[in-house]
Amino acid sequence: MKKILNRASAPxxxxxxxxxxxxxxxxxxxxxxxxxxxxxxxVVTSIGGYLAVAGGVVSAVSQLTTSTEKEDGAQ
Structure with a gap:
């Protein structure tokens, strides 16, 4: 759980x-x-539901994506 919180607060x-x-x-x-x-x-209501779910998933995954830069000498 701590890893997830660290990822969420990372750049x-x-x-x-x-x-x-x-x-x-x-x-x-x-x-x-x-x-x-x-x-x-x-049909319009169904599309609205799909947009809400897809947007939530994209936002959550994007927020938990972090950049890892290699430090000097690290591989």
Missing amino acids: TPKFFKVLRNVGLALVAIGGTILAAPIALPV
């Missing part, structure tokens, strides 16, 4: 920061579709 590479933000945007869009105050077709 994240720039590409994965961008990917994390895209995932968060997908979660927001999916949540907005699911919480719409009007009745939407089932």
